[in-house]
Amino acid sequence: xxxxxxxxxxxxxxxxxxxxxxxxxxxxxxxxxxxxxxxxxxxxxxxxxxxxxxxxxxxxxxxxxxxxxxxxxxxxxxxxxxxxxxxxxxxxxxxxxxxxxxxxxxxxxxxxxxxx
Amino acid sequence: xxxxxxxxxxxxxxxxxxxxxxxxxxxxxxxxxxxxxxxxxxxxxxxxxxxxxxxxxxxxxxxxxxxxxxxxxxxxxxxxxxxxxxxxxxxxxxxxxxxxxxxxxxxxxxxx
Numbered sequence: 679x680x681x682x683x684x685x686x687x688x689x690x691x692x693x694x695x696x697x698x699x700x701x702x703x704x705x706x707x708x709x710x711x712x713x714x715x716x717x718x719x720x721x722x723x724x725x726x727x728x729x730x731x732x733x734x735x736x737x738x739x740x741x742x743x744x745x746x747x748x749x750x751x752x753x754x755x756x757x758x759x760x761x762x763x764x765x766x767x768x769x770x771x772x773x774x775x776x777x778x779x780x781x782x783x784x785x786x787x788x789x790x791x792x793x794x
Numbered sequence: 795x796x797x798x799x800x801x802x803x804x805x806x807x808x809x810x811x812x813x814x815x816x817x818x819x820x821x822x823x824x825x826x827x828x829x830x831x832x833x834x835x836x837x838x839x840x841x842x843x844x845x846x847x848x849x850x851x852x853x854x855x856x857x858x859x860x861x862x863x864x865x866x867x868x869x870x871x872x873x874x875x876x877x878x879x880x881x882x883x884x885x886x887x888x889x890x891x892x893x894x895x896x897x898x899x900x901x902x903x904x905x906x
Binding site for chain 2: 709713715716720722723724725728730769771773780781782783784785786787
């Protein structure tokens with residue numbers, strides 16, 4: 679079974695600085711999707727970024743980028759120029775590619791604090 | 795921009811009562827999901843639904859739970875006889891294909 683591990687329960691960053699959140703996963707599949715979701719205090723789950731495993735190029739969305747290392751099964755999220763609004767729980771998630779097994783498997787999350 | 799909506803935002807119920815949580819997925823989406831998150835814990839998959847039937851369910855989704863798409867827009871989760879441990883945030887999600895899932899704002903269920 680696939681598992682997702684986030685080894686940093688909490689992280690802190692100074693406003694305008696850069697922070698990297700770690701995620702590792704375990705799977706025997708070669709094709710899959712990886713996601714980072716943000717959950718602010720409102721508890722809504724907001725998609726931050728996604729990565730298809732067959733793509734070698736790391737995904738980027740404005741200040742958010744990933745470092746996808748397929749062989750190492752690592753998928754870290756880098757937040758540049760951190761803003762106060764980035765403070766939230768961040769969940770890494772895995773999804774099987776195609777077929778009916780569409781459910782997301784989440785890590786336990788990393789709570790990010792942003793200091794002014 | 796289209797979004798997934800959920801009602802109610804907060805539901806308080808007595809143990810043993812039935813509750814129905816409602817979701818309106820994004821209109822052209824075909825795959826629907828329910829997840830739950832107990833406070834302070836990770837998000838857990840409950841069930842997926844496609845083509846008017848359950849396509850996959852977790853071991854959490856026992857006989858107390860059921861899902862339905864009663865019309866062309868709503869997607870519901872019913873808990874027949876709630877237990878204290880059912881208290882959680884319940885998220886509905888939908889996707890047009892089999893990749894990115896978009897989540898609703900959640901329903902906070904409190905069982906007393």
